[in-house]
Amino acid sequence: xxxxxxxxxxxxxTIESADAAEATGAAAVxxxxxxxxxxxxxxxxxxxxxxxxxxxxxxxxxLDRVVRSHGWCGLPPNAYDRGRQRFHRTLELPDAGPLTVTxxxxxxxxxxxxxxxxxxxxxIKATMRRMLCLDVxxxxxxxxxxGFPALAWVSKVGGGRLLRSPTVWxxxxxxxxxxxxxxxxxxxxxxxxVDTLGTEGPAGERAFPSRDAVVRAGxxxxxxxxxxxxxxxxxxxxxxxxxxIESWLDPSVADDEVQAAILRLxxxxxxxxxxxxxxxxxxxxxxxxxxxxxxLPALLGLSERMTDAEIAARYAPLGQWAGWGLWLELTKDxxxxxxxxxxxxxxxxxx
Numbered sequence: 001x002x003x004x005x006x007x008x009x010x011x012x013x014t015i016e017s018a019d020a021a022e023a024t025g026a027a028a029v030x031x032x033x034x035x036x037x038x039x040x041x042x043x044x045x046x047x048x049x050x051x052x053x054x055x056x057x058x059x060x061x062x063l064d065r066v067v068r069s070h071g072w073c074g075l076p077p078n079a080y081d082r083g084r085q086r087f088h089r090t091l092e093l094p095d096a097g098p099l100t101v102t103x104x105x106x107x108x109x110x111x112x113x114x115x116x117x118x119x120x121x122x123x124i125k126a127t128m129r130r131m132l133c134l135d136v137x138x139x140x141x142x143x144x145x146x147g148f149p150a151l152a153w154v155s156k157v158g159g160g161r162l163l164r165s166p167t168v169w170x171x172x173x174x175x176x177x178x179x180x181x182x183x184x185x186x187x188x189x190x191x192x193x194v195d196t197l198g199t200e201g202p203a204g205e206r207a208f209p210s211r212d213a214v215v216r217a218g219x220x221x222x223x224x225x226x227x228x229x230x231x232x233x234x235x236x237x238x239x240x241x242x243x244x245i246e247s248w249l250d251p252s253v254a255d256d257e258v259q260a261a262i263l264r265l266x267x268x269x270x271x272x273x274x275x276x277x278x279x280x281x282x283x284x285x286x287x288x289x290x291x292x293x294x295x296l297p298a299l300l301g302l303s304e305r306m307t308d309a310e311i312a313a314r315y316a317p318l319g320q321w322a323g324w325g326l327w328l329e330l331t332k333d334x335x336x337x338x339x340x341x342x343x344x345x346x347x348x349x350x351x
Contacts, residue, residue: 046112
């Protein structure tokens with residue numbers, strides 16, 4: 001049968017057992033710490049009192065591949081149990097307030113504490129479909145990758161969908177927290193942001209803070225408590241911006257127009273803007289940084305680093321999908337337990 005087959009069967013049995021436990025309303029079974037990416041949010045383990053199906057799933061969609069597409073999965077109030085393929089997220093709902101929900105690989109969302117009102121249940125479903133890119137059409141990207149031998153595998157695994165936040169505001173705030181710093185500092189900033197400014201639910205859950213909460217807190221709080229450093233003013237400016245940021249999800253708004261608007265935001269340079277395009281479901285730029293320059297030659301078995309021009313030339317045949325091609329090739333080993341990095345991250349920007 002082979003070791004990998006045994007592992008696949010064992011994982012499937014664990015997932016099925018967890019599904020059965022949730023169906024009976026049981027509390028969630030604690031995962032092994034080594035299986036968890038991020039910190040499990042309060043409420044993840046409450047006995048299940050509510051369930052909703054996500055609805056139709058694309059044929060090549062994978063919860064694991066979308067959730068681990070980059071580092072958002074381990075930043076609060078998100079966490080991922082890789083062993084059971086359970087994605088946890090605290091949402092702020094109109095009636096229940098902050099509530100931690102759990103998504104299974106089979107496309108079921110469950111939660112504890114409340115059965116949830118109809119309006120909350122609709123919002124849970126719509127939000128999780130957005131976060132998990134269930135309505136994103138990646139067929140054009142897959143056609144481009146099919147003609148690029150090193151990326152011929154992409155369509156088979158449904159690659160090209162990035163885990164997103166419930167709002168463009170949150171994605172922008174997370175992207176801002178990655179600029180010119182280590183990943184550990186990014187995680188620390190966002191943890192403090194959620195812990196000190198996120199609305200608290202009845203069970204102690206904490207949602208991602210609203211724009212108003214950040215504006216009210218002000219620069220001093222962002223600098224002295226969140227420890228955002230020079231980004232403190234940028235966080236407040238972002239929260240207070242008049243730019244119609246949520247409208248950037250509208251495909252009728254041109255990519256160039258969106259990128260220009262992102263670049264007008266304080267603290268956002270070309271790298272962050274190009275990365276944000278991907279989170280908005282748009283073709284993204286190459287977004288080359290020190291991580292890319294070091295990792296790509298190693299993946300390709302080259303003894304010397306590649307220049308930015310050489311990297312651009314490699315992916316030029318993909319046209320507008322060049323940035324996606326670079327990201328997919330760089331992160332392929334995240335899903336191969338026997339090779340390279342397996343923990344998702346966002347490269348540190350150096351603008």
